[in-house]
Amino acid sequence: DGGITQSPKYLFRKEGQNVTLSCEQNLNHDAMYWYRQDPGQGLRLIYYSQIVNDFQKGDIAEGYSVSREKKESFPLTVTSAQKNPTAFYLCASSPGYEQYFGPGTRLTVT
Amino acid sequence: GQQLNQSPQSMFIQEGEDVSMNCTSSSIFNTWLWYKQDPGEGPVLLIALYKAGELTSNGRLTAQFGITRKDSFLNISASIPSDVGIYFCAGGGDSGATNKLIFGTGTLLAVQP
Numbered sequence: 001d002g003g004i005t006q007s008p009k010y011l012f013r014k015e016g017q018n019v020t021l022s023c024e025q026n027l028n029h030d031a032m033y034w035y036r037q038d039p040g041q042g043l044r045l046i047y048y049s050q051i052v053n054d055f056q057k058g059d060i061a062e063g064y065s066v067s068r069e070k071k072e073s074f075p076l077t078v079t080s081a082q083k084n085p086t087a088f089y090l091c092a093s094s095p096g097y098e099q100y101f102g103p104g105t106r107l108t109v110t
Numbered sequence: 111g112q113q114l115n116q117s118p119q120s121m122f123i124q125e126g127e128d129v130s131m132n133c134t135s136s137s138i139f140n141t142w143l144w145y146k147q148d149p150g151e152g153p154v155l156l157i158a159l160y161k162a163g164e165l166t167s168n169g170r171l172t173a174q175f176g177i178t179r180k181d182s183f184l185n186i187s188a189s190i191p192s193d194v195g196i197y198f199c200a201g202g203g204d205s206g207a208t209n210k211l212i213f214g215t216g217t218l219l220a221v222q223p
Contacts (some may be wrong), residue, residue, distance in 0.1 A: 004152075024158075031209055042198065049206060051174045058210075090152050097141040097202040099210050101152030105123055 003027065004102035006091050011107045013085075021076045021105045023091035032074035033092045033099060038061060041088065049074055078107065085109045116214030124222050129186040131217045132197030141171055142175050142182035143211065147196045150160025156197075157184070187220050 004025045013019045026029065031050045035043040045058030049068040063082025068074055074093075076087045086109050092099040116133045123129060133142070138195065141160055145153035157168050159175035166173055172185045184201055199214040 025152075033210075042215045043120075045210065046147050048208070048210060056208075090148075094209055097211065098143060098155055098158050099200075099209075100155065101145075101209060104150070106150070 004091060005092055005103035006089075006105050009103065009105060011105055012064075013109050015106070016080045017109075018080060019078050019085075019107065019109075020095075021078065021089055021107070022089075023074045023076065023085055023102060024072055025074075025093040025102075026059060026072060027093055027095075027100065029093035029095050029100075030071070031094045032068070033094070034064070034066065034074070034076045035090045035092065036090045037090060046076065060065070076077075078109075112146040114199055114201060114212055115212040115218075115219055116218060118213070120220070122220045122222070123189055125189060125191060127189050129189055129193070129219060130183065131197060132181060132183045133201075133214045134181045134213070135201055136180070137201070137212075138179040139201035140179075140181075141201065142173070143200040143202065144171075144173050144182070144184050145198045145200065147198065147216075149195070153198055186219075191223050193219050194221050195217060 007022045033048045034046040046058050047066045049055035066078045089105045091102045114133050114135050143158050144156045147153040157173040162179050163177050164175040170187045174183045196216045198216050200211040202211045
């Protein structure tokens with residue numbers, strides 16, 4: 001089946017630890033995106049990549065890092081510098097404007 | 111970052127009622143998209159609009175790309191319990207050559223059977 005997968009669905013970490021969230025797509029889309037969603041809030045763009053080996057900061061990139069070594073994969077690392085990392089993280093990919101989302105990863109940091 | 115103004119923030123309706131929601135912006139967009147998000151899941155694309163004035167339907171859903179290119183509307187007819195969720199609008203093509211989207215603040219829809 002074609003689609004976007006994110007793993008794991010739920011992730012728990014201790015404060016001060018870096019954590020990497022996985023995002024894989026087999027839709028052959030060039031562009032991929034990471035969003036953060038807080039309770040009752042909309043989607044805020046963290047990072048995006050329009051092509052392999054290239055990525056740009058979104059509106060809230062501080063405390064996050066990404067890589068885009070393969071077209072299919074766009075992992076997001078939440079570093080210990082991110083002051084409030086507990087949130088729902090969504091990955092998306094797109095052939096153009098229409099973005100298709102993965103199921104999300106809920107990260108809890110205590 | 112910019113977010114679009116979406117209204118209403120929430121709606122509580124009876125099954126069978128029609129629903130209308132809208133999204134407005136101070137910027138002009140080339141594309142308007144509407145998504146639905148179920149609790150704990152990723153948003154699902156419902157309708158994409160690419161032309162000012164365009165009216166597009168997907169089953170009981172109808173969306174319109176405003177003529178000024180600064181707004182869009184979504185209507186749901188004869189609502190059913192599974193319509194419950196958060197509906198987001200998104201605008202694209204307001205700046206540069208990227209395909210970034212600007213998302214609305216969301217409309218929470220609750221349907222009472």
